[in-house]
Amino acid sequence: MERILIKDTVDKVGDKVIVKGWVHARRDHGKLIFIDLRDRGGLLQVVFWGGGDTKLFKQAEELRSEFVVAITGTVQKRQDNQINPDLPTGTVELAAEKLEIISQAETPPFEIADSNVPEAGEESRLKYRYLDLRRDKMQHNIRLRSAFVQKCREYLFSQDFVEIETPLLTEATPEGSRDFVVPSRLNQGKFYALPQSPQQYKQLLMIGGFERYFQIARAIRDEDPRADRGFEHTQVDIEMSFVEQDDVMNTVEAMMIKTVESLGFKVKDKPFPRFTYAEAMEKFGADKFDLRSGEEKKDPKLLAYAWVYKFPFFEKTEEGGWTFTHNPFSMPVPEHLDDLLNKNNIENILTTQYDLVCNGYESGGGSIRAHQPEILKAVYEVMGYSAEKIQDSVGHMLEAFKYGTPPHGGIALGVERNLMNLTGESYLREVQAFPMTGKGQTAVMKGPKPLTDAQLKELGLKIS
RNA sequence: GGGCUCGUAGUGUAGCGGUUAACACGCCUCCCUGUCACGGAGGAGAUCGCCGGUUCAAAUCCGGUCGGGCCCGCCA
Numbered sequence: 001m002e003r004i005l006i007k008d009t010v011d012k013v014g015d016k017v018i019v020k021g022w023v024h025a026r027r028d029h030g031k032l033i034f035i036d037l038r039d040r041g042g043l044l045q046v047v048f049w050g051g052g053d054t055k056l057f058k059q060a061e062e063l064r065s066e067f068v069v070a071i072t073g074t075v076q077k078r079q080d081n082q083i084n085p086d087l088p089t090g091t092v093e094l095a096a097e098k099l100e101i102i103s104q105a106e107t108p109p110f111e112i113a114d115s116n117v118p119e120a121g122e123e124s125r126l127k128y129r130y131l132d133l134r135r136d137k138m139q140h141n142i143r144l145r146s147a148f149v150q151k152c153r154e155y156l157f158s159q160d161f162v163e164i165e166t167p168l169l170t171e172a173t174p175e176g177s178r179d180f181v182v183p184s185r186l187n188q189g190k191f192y193a194l195p196q197s198p199q200q201y202k203q204l205l206m207i208g209g210f211e212r213y214f215q216i217a218r219a220i221r222d223e224d225p226r227a228d229r230g231f232e233h234t235q236v237d238i239e240m241s242f243v244e245q246d247d248v249m250n251t252v253e254a255m256m257i258k259t260v261e262s263l264g265f266k267v268k269d270k271p272f273p274r275f276t277y278a279e280a281m282e283k284f285g286a287d288k289f290d291l292r293s294g295e296e297k298k299d300p301k302l303l304a305y306a307w308v309y310k311f312p313f314f315e316k317t318e319e320g321g322w323t324f325t326h327n328p329f330s331m332p333v334p335e336h337l338d339d340l341l342n343k344n345n346i347e348n349i350l351t352t353q354y355d356l357v358c359n360g361y362e363s364g365g366g367s368i369r370a371h372q373p374e375i376l377k378a379v380y381e382v383m384g385y386s387a388e389k390i391q392d393s394v395g396h397m398l399e400a401f402k403y404g405t406p407p408h409g410g411i412a413l414g415v416e417r418n419l420m421n422l423t424g425e426s427y428l429r430e431v432q433a434f435p436m437t438g439k440g441q442t443a444v445m446k447g448p449k450p451l452t453d454a455q456l457k458e459l460g461l462k463i464s
Numbered sequence: 465g466g467g468c469u470c471g472u473a474g475u476g477u478a479g480c481g482g483u484u485a486a487c488a489c490g491c492c493u494c495c496c497u498g499u500c501a502c503g504g505a506g507g508a509g510a511u512c513g514c515c516g517g518u519u520c521a522a523a524u525c526c527g528g529u530c531g532g533g534c535c536c537g538c539c540a
Binding site (some may be wrong): 033051323327 | 470
């Protein structure tokens, strides 16, 4: 007989079935034992009677929390007064006929089954993340994350996008955030960097003729973690050719609406309201804001999206020079292109950058890219780069742009940020399966660890 | 780089200079045929993160250290 899932037992009254899963709870009444069995789809009450098969009943008395078992039995309707309205399978129960203990389990270090008990501390939860993940909340968060990514993928495939993976071992970029570096064994004394984003590769894919690219991409930055950001995060990374700002915004907007609505959420305003950066600052005093009313904030299923666009391209550095505010690869707004090329009026140059805001958080950002070498070059010149330094930083992009580059633009949507909005969590770690601690210690495993002398020598990191 | 904060049975907390360190959940034993946060009786389990100092006396005060968390800086 084949195992069936617990959620399917409701339609199997009278049938003999096998279910497999974990012992979620046991209630021993002496001559009557109830077991709540948990599998990936839910909970089911299993009943053992002392008056029946004594060997089976003795076995059932041995069961403890989190044992993995296979139980054969007959699904029976519960009497009216025994129905549990809080359980999807609450109208039925399994009358056990055979019990196989597949794996015993030690008493877990914290409670998995009871969501009414205060949550264990994070230290313990991360050390035993595989047990923490069994809990209702984590199952829900991680499954919702999967569904979110699935819906985005489905939409993008339906719109003729191609999913392409870009390298993890790549070149360090001097600007932006601190790089995570990886020593090269074959090129001793040299280092790869892990990508802060697939920005340059996705633009090269536009030059490569794919026109519509996306990737569920990991982005890695060596900056001190916070509650809402860590070393690594995932983004839905998108780039499109032959588009203008509205084309990208409309595509992303349609994807987000379809995705979140299919997951049971409601979107407050459609189409998403749009504010220029100047309007947002005047109206909300910030470029991230929450459009929900106080009453609306009580609805956990309501999402208020908005676009912010026309950001300043540059801001002053402490040293009195200029640096970019969002993305150096962006195009300025058309009316400021001449100013950029002539380096006039720098503080007033606006970029085609657009940010997607949701419930007070930035959920994504993108821009139309500079696809002509002289525009990208001008950005770096404004930032005070010498010709040599420009060549070293983005020479490969300037070179690539020479060979017939379509106008293009895109966006990156933070998967964790979006999931935080969907779940109401305020910690990034609650929507990641295996997050790190604030000091960069991995969950369950003990990374980072020292290397052996032999490994260091092999990498050229230790002489003699 | 800096600031704040928390480390007490397996878990969550209380105790904040003076008996045997308390409570809840969990765990173990026994009882219980309709529970679903089952119930009842009993029990085990803590050198109070670590090192040092102050004191007649330290979980409690002080210094250091290790670990967790939050924030500033940083994060195209």
